Amino acid sequence: MAGEWTKYRIEEVAERVAMGPFGSSIKVETFVPEGVPVISGQHLHGFRLDDTPGYNFITPEHAERLRNANVQRGDVVFTHAGNIGQVAYISNTSAFNRYVISQRQFYLRPDQSKVLPEFLVAYFRSPDGQHKLLANTSQVGVPSIAQPVTYLRSLEIPLPPLPEQRAIAHILGTLDDKIELLRRQNETLEAMARALFKAWFVDFEPVRAKMNLPSPPGRGAGGEGTTKPKLPPDLLDFARELRTRMTDAEALLWRLLRNRRLAGAKFRRQHPFPPYVLDFYCHEHRLAVEIDGGQHNEEAGRRHDARRDAFLAEHGLRVLRFWSHDVLQQTEAVLEAIFQAIVEHRLPSPPAPLPGGEGGKLPSPPTPLPEGEGSWGALGADGVWHWPQHILDLFPDRLVESELGEIPEGWEVGVLGDVAEHLRRSAQPDRIEPDTPYIALEHMPRRCISLADWGSAEGLESNKFAFRQGEILFGKLRPYFHKVGVAPVDGVCSTDIVVVAPKNSHWFGFVLGHVSSSEFVEYTNAGSTGTKMPRTSWADMARYEVVLPPEPVAEAMTQLVQPSVERIIAAIHESRTLAQLRDTLLPKLISGELRVKDAEAFLKERGL
Structure with missing residues (x-):
């Protein structure tokens, strides 16, 4: 005690x-x-x-x-x-x-x-x-x-004695670790949804799969396997030495990649690939990630990197290179690029048609999965992403020219306002209950649709906008901060936040994918007005040009994305419950009011 x-x-x-x-x-x-x-x-x-x-x-x-x-x-x-x-x-x-x-x-x-x-x-x-x-x-x-x-x-x-200090720290740390695990789960769910949106509505991957076209430039799985060379002992020793003197950028990225933390991909650090040692390597996806310091920008360094990359490409490896300062300062962007490379390896990228006179017959289209077997599809033993038949049936097998470039046949060029609207439900402060959840810009994280933080409406003095759970909130003040999220509760928000919803619920996944994309945020930032406090407006947002698919395609996207969004919202509420539990146990443990054994039994009963 x-x-x-x-x-x-x-x-x-x-x-x-x-x-x-x-x-x-x-x-x-x-x-x-x-x-x-x-x-x-x-x-x-x-x-x-x-x-x-x-x-x-x-x-x-x-x-x-x-x-x-x-x-x-x-x-x-x-x-x-x-x-x-x-x-x-x-x-x-x-x-x-x-x-x-x-x-x-x-x-x-x-x-x-x-x-x-x-x-x-x-x-x-x-x-x-x-x-x-x-x-x-x-x-x-x-x-x-x-x-x-x-x-x-x-x-x-x-x-208390050190063993008891350690036990108290362990109990509180267990709750913190669970909260962190839920946060990472939400990051993965969001990244998967973003990748699927990009595959369908930006790169038109199912169409390309049916056409037997290669993925757009810079995409694809890379080579078709390679023999595993015998590793020279001196190269192994060099790799072990490099592991003991990793740079800060390498240490940070390793912490984020290890233990299959990104998209379930297993990475190895300082992996020997004779005659080189790769900074990070994922064998499953034939992906090498290299972190470059300033010496790589010198002429000799550029020539060496070009020879190295060509060698790796000959052996079927894809190479991603990042400057070390980008890893440290723009970590999210680096992880996003690596995640996309992993996911793209799973998406369809069949070989390009052979030039005339070199083989004649085109390869067969990827075999579709029987309907119902895997709503997102599956990676086959042939290394090709196999879409379920009901997904393939939604897409045409031809791309046609438009003012936005090539788009699937039968799709149209439109604007965001064709399928989305700004819900202006004004809420007067004297009519808002004090315990109503309140979201302001400071509650919204950057580049993350998971809104895990909010306050209460108590003390509000100006009009706000009302929103409902599942609607999309877009920060219009300084839009370059990229504050976009899905409301996890019913509540009210600052008028510097635009409440966006699809005109028809079938379009939710399509609207969310566009409004939360970097391209859309860059568009709103370019058109914002005001020097010190730039703002965008729904009028400008609604004019954003998009490629509109037939409604069944949008509905299918929503059916795939909606469960992930619901899991994200459920994880937010679970995290807040765990945080409240931690904050309740904390003073009781510190004061000695609650014994460590009782706290451990309490958590065990709840499966923690």
């Missing part, structure tokens, strides 16, 4: 407590494409440091000049000004070994023979810990903790 736990001052269990740099030490002009990442408040939302938002970087030399603000795995980071009360620790699986905190943060390096960083974070996120942490705050101007380093050192906290 907590009453039996020994109390310690932070200075007794910390190796170091230190402030971030002065504001003038890190400026926009000091940022570089790659180097040492700078932590900001957006990385401190959870128990663990969140690497997903990406970072600004400073040079290692600059970081060394700020060595007192350098943090590492195992350190606990706090915010002392602005969004005070934030606290997270840098886990052993973080994307980087070394970071620099920003000027509004300070950190604690615990003596892990006395206290675990996970327990410290759990304590300072509990009501008792938050009360102590914020007791010395000033609300004049920007909220801040006065003399944060001196004050934190003086705080006294109850500490």
